[in-house]
Amino acid sequence: MRAIEIGLGVLIMVAAVALAAGVADSLLPLPPLGFGGTLTLIAMGAGLVSHGLIGHRVRQDVVNTAPLRVLGRTVSTLILTVMIVVAVPSLVAPLNLTQVAGFPLGFYVAAQGALLALAILAFRAAQQLDASEAEVIEHTGLPPTRREEH
């Protein structure tokens, strides 16, 4: 599984760079991605690679890597947020070719879809980060901070 994750991540990053350089136009029938689209794909690939490399160690050594998991979940939340911000202007032109209930899809994503995604992301991130920090406290054996006591 680790190998698949890392391999897929590398493949995505290479494809993004190749598309940006115009090398793989005949192999990958995609519209030009632009700066934002390329950045999005590279970020996705890097995320897969790092999860494949580090995730295994984090899962094995739960106690000592608890703070790393908190940091990882914070960073992944922020990367997802950045990806949403980058993806909207990058993909609006091809998405607008499709209409849903009268909405050009690109306009809909910018006006509602991205906002709903951010709202879901916020609750999910709050839940995951709270759980991760509870693990830190549980595994390090430290008493809760003054804030958690009340």
Place this chain on the structure above:
Amino acid sequence: MAVATPGILIGGLDPGNAVFVAALTGAILLVMAALALMAHSDRAQNHLNAGEDQSPIANGLAIAGLFALPATVLLPGLVYQNGFDGLIPLIGIPAGLIVLMGLVGPALSRAGVATLPELIGLRFGRLGRTVTLLIAVLSTLGLLLGTMSAGISLAARIFDRPVAEAALVMVALLLLIILPGGLRSTVRIGMLGFVLSAATVIGGLAIVSFWLLGNPIPQLAYGAALKEIAPAEISLIEAGLVDFGVFKPFLREFLTVDSLNWMLLTFALMAGIAALPPLVHATRAVRRPSDVRRGLAWALTFCVLLLTAIPGLAAIARLEVYKVVAAQPDLSDLPTWMQRASESDALRVHGASLGMADDAARAVMSGVSDPGGLTAAMSARGYAQEQVWQRLDPVVQEAVFAAALDDAAAPSRSLDARWRIFAQRVLTAAAQSAGNPTGKPDLAAISLDLQTLVVALPHAAGMAPAVIALTLAAVLGAALALAAALISSIAGMLAHDGAGAVGGAALADRDHVTATRVFSVGLTVLAAAAVVFVPMPPDVVVVASLTLAAAGLMPALLLAIWWPRATAWGWAAGLAAGLGIGAYYLIGTALFSVTFYEQWFALSNAGPEAWTDFEEAKALWLAAEGDDRAAAYADLAARTSGGLWSPGLANWFGVAPAAAAVLAIPVALFAAILVSLLTPKPGPVTEGLFQSMHGWRPADGLNRRDGP
């Protein structure tokens, strides 16, 4: 055409309804003031952080209330005018709240500090606290001036009073809200303000959406409007009714900003929001770090509920304007909704409105006897209204005065009669002055006042007076809530961190509250005076404030919370570098664009051909003399400077001036990291503080460097 009833934005109602609307609006505002009084407290904690006992949902509602004014006054007009490009804040605001949730909020709570400067002071010493206090106050002050400007201007137009009077009333209401409980009072108003704003915007839009599109859920319904917009625009273009100098297709992306700056402006807004002191301090109204995250998640959700309605309002307004123009009625036969909107001064035809004419009539009945006197009367309405009047051709101003004289001699009440006289006298002159001989409107002839789309909607749509009153109260309440929060935040920081940074020790509770109240009074009065007597472009002030917050505070927060190796020297180097780059870019591209482009043309995205054209224009300037030289320099400046949102030739990598923070933050972090690595490591105290902020050790073990 005389209107005896008060209020431009409630003018045209019969006297009974107008008094009812004014009374209901005033009553709702007094209820808000009463809620603020009920939150009275003499505890410093309540004035500074609203008390630490809010639930996450209540905290979310209070934080969302801080965005109610932008959502009802600023954003609808932005989306109406710019279409897709106006959606940047709709994504930037929620994304900024996520950054605040992930990077800042919980750490502040765990560190046990009350304010942002106090946190920086813990890590980087008293100098850090003092300088951060200065930056935090300045950035918040800029937003305060923009907010007060919007609130006072609206109040003056709603109740038809001079700006100075409206400012006095606003000062009185603000002090009534702030003095009892500081931020604790303010968040209660914010919660009510948000509920009212959301109810009136979504409710009003639901009614209009049901009438026009057959679906009462505006977020779902306006797809039908979007489907008709593009064909309507094509029809107008084919009929020659479009001025391409001002027309922007609603659905077309990247007309105002390119895709790169769409992203960068969103990032800059995110960074500014995540570091904004009033928002950061508002998160401290809950007790636990986990509640901070949930409170911000709820705030984001409430904001999304309101923000998703805004494009619907803009789309429906655009489509209805297109339909009227396409039908090509005579100016005297414009539909009733346009006549009502013009009566509220929310819609202008060739720059003139029925509301302006009614205002002129009231001025004549008060004793004005020449057009010059009308100019003074319009000036008393505020800078924006004065500008609208000054832009009118003198022939049109004369026509308005002549119509006002007629009206004073023989007043009539019905909207239809008033509109016909206004169209015959004023609009005919305005159309001729604008080069429109047909007497029928083209698209450029009709302009909506971008700040009053929400406020004017109920009256334009013919809704009940109670709905009009609720909408007016919601928008005024939102302005009061935001202004109060900004004032409370600044006053609280001055009392808390001013004493801590300058005196080295915290004030006693009672002294702290007294100092906060004194600062609040001073700030409120000074801000109102500045707005009344100093004309300022609100968009520039807001952009400068957010840039200052992003460039000056965000890097410091990131270093303080997330990198234990950061030293005070590193923080100082980062601050100097970040603020320096941000200020240089913002000022250089706006005020010294010719010199900026000469120095940095290699980094500009304009390309070598643009440089060649510039060199030729510069040669012309150097060879010119007298007036020709000034004109030639103006041509050079016009080529090199762009707008806030889209750069001219003078730029680095095509970055818009309003996105200067995106350049400043990486430079600040780089400088801070470099200098931190070159200076001695912080001691174990800092390591302990770092672990406390992330919940990895008890806060009891905290050994503070600075402050109480």
